[in-house]
Amino acid sequence: MKFLDQAKIYIRSGDGGDGVTAFRREKYIEFGGPDGGNGGRGGDIIFEAVPNLNTLIDFRYTQHFRARKGGNGAGSDRTGAAASAVVIKVPIGTQIMDDDRVTMLADLDKPGMRITLCRGGDGGHGNAHYKTSTNRAPRRSDKGWPGEERWVWLRMKLIADAGLVGLPNAGKSTFLSVVSAARPKIADYPFTTLHPQLGVVRLSMTEEFVLADIPGLIEGAHEGTGLGDRFLGHVERCAVLLHLIDGAAGDVVSAWRTIRHELAAYGGGLDEKPEIIALNKNDAMTPREASARRAALQKASGAPVVLISAATHQGVPELLRMMFDVVTRAREEARQTPDD
Numbered sequence: 001m002k003f004l005d006q007a008k009i010y011i012r013s014g015d016g017g018d019g020v021t022a023f024r025r026e027k028y029i030e031f032g033g034p035d036g037g038n039g040g041r042g043g044d045i046i047f048e049a050v051p052n053l054n055t056l057i058d059f060r061y062t063q064h065f066r067a068r069k070g071g072n073g074a075g076s077d078r079t080g081a082a083a084s085a086v087v088i089k090v091p092i093g094t095q096i097m098d099d100d101r102v103t104m105l106a107d108l109d110k111p112g113m114r115i116t117l118c119r120g121g122d123g124g125h126g127n128a129h130y131k132t133s134t135n136r137a138p139r140r141s142d143k144g145w146p147g148e149e150r151w152v153w154l155r156m157k158l159i160a161d162a163g164l165v166g167l168p169n170a171g172k173s174t175f176l177s178v179v180s181a182a183r184p185k186i187a188d189y190p191f192t193t194l195h196p197q198l199g200v201v202r203l204s205m206t207e208e209f210v211l212a213d214i215p216g217l218i219e220g221a222h223e224g225t226g227l228g229d230r231f232l233g234h235v236e237r238c239a240v241l242l243h244l245i246d247g248a249a250g251d252v253v254s255a256w257r258t259i260r261h262e263l264a265a266y267g268g269g270l271d272e273k274p275e276i277i278a279l280n281k282n283d284a285m286t287p288r289e290a291s292a293r294r295a296a297l298q299k300a301s302g303a304p305v306v307l308i309s310a311a312t313h314q315g316v317p318e319l320l321r322m323m324f325d326v327v328t329r330a331r332e333e334a335r336q337t338p339d340d
Contacts, residue, residue, distance in 0.1 A: 011066075099152065236268045
């Protein structure tokens with residue numbers, strides 16, 4: 001299945017049904033009076049977050065969604081039928097943006113969350129509605145109210161507990177394949193990861209978290225260089241970022257600063273998230289090189305640096321435990337914070 005995390009669609013709710021002008025016609029009843037019914041309500045456009053979707057690919061082929069018009073009223077005070085709503089199912093974590101791609105209309109970040117984005121038009125009144133003691137035979141009836149229409153952007157952000165960031169070839173895909181059942185593409189050239197990957201990391205029967213791997217960033221990614229920074233949105237919801245750095249590449253401090261600059265330039269609070277720095281590919285360095293590069297990175301970042309090798313699993317269990325501890329604290333804070 002092709003990964004698609006952005007889509008533009010057109011939505012329109014249904015118009016209300018028309019009211020009618022009618023009079024009671026019955027044998028031996030000379031003055032039956034008005035009995036025109038009201039029109040029915042038009043159908044709504046509703047978005048619902050469902051757990052069994054992980055891409056917006058369906059919206060590449062279906063881009064227009066229209067609800068039906070409400071039924072017209074009829075004689076004998078019969079109200080028109082209300083039109084059924086159109087429910088658009090989207091993946092959990094989908095944000096609905098206005099056509100300007102800046103204004104957020106909804107953030108469907110929980111399973112089963114629903115929002116009515118376009119309400120159907122009300123039905124028009126029939127002439128029975130206008131009957132009064134002084135206006136015994138009104139001939140007025142109204143058209144139904146029009147529905148609402150708009151273009152919206154759907155932007156999906158993966159729901160993950162932890163995110164992997166780093167330069168291309170830092171070993172992110174290898175790390176994900178080692179710690180989870182995910183099978184991302186792994187090769188010895190840059191940009192083997194072209195779209196985000198998810199993996200479930202299980203430390204025990206009751207301890208697990210979701211890890212997201214995004215395509216590697218390079219200098220100038222916030223300006224569109226390389227694959228750009230469009231996939232950084234998928235780690236905005238993460239509780240912790242694992243910054244993997246290729247220790248065998250040499251200048252580890254420059255690599256760390258490059259990614260930190262791109263995170264800050266992107267915004268969204270990514271540069272303020274808890275960060276665990278891991279110097280990867282320890283198996284490809286001599287002990288002296290590993291010690292010197294680790295010390296230089298700790299001095300530049302002001303934070304501890306974990307020395308690991310994803311290929312040989314060295315230091316990986318301890319690193320996963322550190323990540324899980326941060327995720328656990330974030331989950332406890334989320335439970336203690338009441339929803340708005």
